[in-house]
Amino acid sequence: MIPERFKVLGDPESLPAPVAELARRGYCILRRAADPEFILGLSAGLDERFETTPFSVGAFHGERTKRFHRLLERCEGSADLAMHGSVLEAARTILGPWCDFPEINLTQGVEIHPGAPAQAPHSDHNMWPAPKGSMEFCVNVFWPLVEFTPDNGATRIWPASHFAPRDLDVPLPEPEICTMQPGDALIVLGSTVHAAGANRTLLPRRALIVSYCLGWLKSYENQSLAYSPEFVRTLEPELAAMLGYRWHRPNLGTYDGQCPSILLEDEVPDALATVDALIPEHEKLVAAYAAAQMPSMAA
Ligand SMILES: O=C(O)CCC(=O)C(=O)O
Ligand SMILES: [Fe+2]
Known part of the structure; x- marks a missing residue:
């Protein structure tokens, strides 16, 4: 069984295996998705960054956790x-x-x-104050940089919790503990209840998180302030687009009335025309209205 909203994806049998599992269980683990040596190399390069990052503030992020952002610029290879x-x-x-x-x-x-105590179980889509249940808002990916064990705070997941919004009066069942190795990737839907576990060991549990959301949402991290055009010019265009350097139809995320990819050009003119970026439905409406005006304009 899969939630109703995923029926648009078509026959679950023909979906890529990770997608089918996400639709059925709300999460999946890709074992050996990356070369463990590559991941350990990324981790070694972040020692100083973690060292200098202050502890987080507030109970949600956790005062015994350290978190930093702008990973694409701060972690070569990310x-x-x-x-x-x-x-x-x-x-x-x-x-x-x-x-x-x-x-x-x-x-x-x-x-x-x-x-660090266990984090409060939550669904990441609750950062957006909109009705839930008809679409997914985000997909999060956890890349362990050290082994995740039941004792060091491995991510806890409540399978199938993506079916319906959680009733806070009903206690949660026992979670799955996502034990993983560097190189594995845990993918979690924004609707799925999950949390970091408690760390009862003597060493930090380290990971990278990459989260993707609907292209028209306000993102957790303001990507186009996080990454300057000078930096984004060094990235491939598909990644630049995902950092706010491409408009999203209809007419969203523009710069001076145009697609913000213009900022990645050598010269950006000071005077620019405002250009339509419509979805086909809007284009049809606008064209039909213009066509209906023609006879009266001629008269
Ligand atoms: O680090 C983890 O295992 C989970 C973290 C998390 O869910 C969050 O910070 O939103
Ligand atoms: Fe989370």
Whole structure:
């Protein structure tokens, strides 16, 4: 069984396996999605960044956790994770029915330090105050940089919790503990209840998070402030688009009335025409209205 909203994706049997599992269970783990050596190399390059990052403030993020953002600029190689083929296919397939293309919601390095209590179980889509149940708002991907164990805070997941909004009066059942190795990737729907576990060991539990959301939403991290045009010019166009450097029909995320990819050109004119970026339905409406005006204009 899959929730009603995924029926638009077609026959579950013909979906890529991770997407079918996301639709059925609300999460999936891709084992060995990346080379463990590559992941350990990324982690080694982040020692100083984690060292200098202050502890988070507030009970949700957790005061025994460290988190930093703007990963694409701060962690060389992280663009490969953001653009990982199977992960991106899953994000695009799940979010595709409701937007032209997904955008990056956030990129984050996270350390759950010794003594950190378990995080409050939550669904990440609750950051958007809109009715839930008819579409997915985001797809999150956790890349462990160390082994995730039941003792060091491995992510906890409540399977099938993506079927219906959670009733806060009903206690949650026992979660699945996502034990994983560097190189694995855990993909979680925005509707699925999950949380970081408690760290009862002596070492931090370290991971990277890449979250994708509907291309027309306000994202957790303001991507186009996080990454300057000078930096984005160094990225591939599909990733630049997911960082706010492509407009989203109809007429969203524009710069001076045009597609913001203009900022990636060598010269940006000071005087620009405002250009339509409509969806076919709007184009038809506008054209039909213009056609209906023709006779009276001629008279
Ligand atoms: O780090 C984890 O295992 C989960 C973190 C999480 O869900 C969050 O910060 O929203
Ligand atoms: Fe979360």
